[in-house]
Amino acid sequence: MEDKDPNLNASVEKVSVERRATQRFAIEQEVLYKVLDHRAAVPESGTGKTLDISSRGVNFETTQPLRSGKRVEVSINWPAQLEGGCPLKFVAVGRVVRTGEKHAAMHIEQHEFRTRRTKELPAVDLEKPAPARVPYY
Numbered sequence: 563m564e565d566k567d568p569n570l571n572a573s574v575e576k577v578s579v580e581r582r583a584t585q586r587f588a589i590e591q592e593v594l595y596k597v598l599d600h601r602a603a604v605p606e607s608g609t610g611k612t613l614d615i616s617s618r619g620v621n622f623e624t625t626q627p628l629r630s631g632k633r634v635e636v637s638i639n640w641p642a643q644l645e646g647g648c649p650l651k652f653v654a655v656g657r658v659v660r661t662g663e664k665h666a667a668m669h670i671e672q673h674e675f676r677t678r679r680t681k682e683l684p685a686v687d688l689e690k691p692a693p694a695r696v697p698y699y
Contacts, residue, residue, distance in 0.1 A: 586614040586621075591639050593622045595666075598633040598655070612638055613665065620654060621667040628666045632658050636668065640675065651678040 589612055596607035610623030620636055628634065633655065640650040654673040658666050 584616045584618050586616040588613070589615050589641065591641060593620075594637045595622065595624070596635050597628065598635055610665075617670075619656070619659070619667055619669050621660075621665065623664055624661075624666050625664075627663055628658050628661050630658050630661050634658055634666070634668055639678065644677070649678050649680060650675050 591612050593610050593612050594607070595610070596605050599605060606626070606628070608625035610625065613621040613623065615621075615638075620638070622636065634657070635653065635655045638652045638654075640652045643649050652673065653676055654668070654670045656668040656671040659669045660667040
């Protein structure tokens with residue numbers, strides 16, 4: 563059967579299809595991350611902001627490029643609070659699946675919510691020696 567309208571096929575729009583199994587949420591929160599590499603003398607770590615989060619992954623800004631395949635732990639200040647106003651943080655461990663110069667995406671392998679401090683601890687002067695301890699007998 564022939565098309566009656568000659569302009570029908572003249573302009574075909576490409577339609578992008580979302581292939582992800584879970585919805586992503588544009589949550590922008592502070593993130594602390596560290597690469598879990600037992601062989602590293604000083605583990606890579608840094609801070610940034612989340613770009614989006616889903617039930618299976620986190621996309622976040624980094625201070626340096628991370629290598630794909632590395633295990634990483636992220637700690638994110640969670641926007642919701644427990645009843646009574648107790649702040650939470652979301653801690654997840656997983657593998658880096660995509661990376662760029664200033665961002666990385668990780669697949670979540672395990673996660674948990676933890677309570678977080680509301681006040682900062684006092685700064686410790688590392689140059690000043692700790693007071694002598696008196697032994698107890």
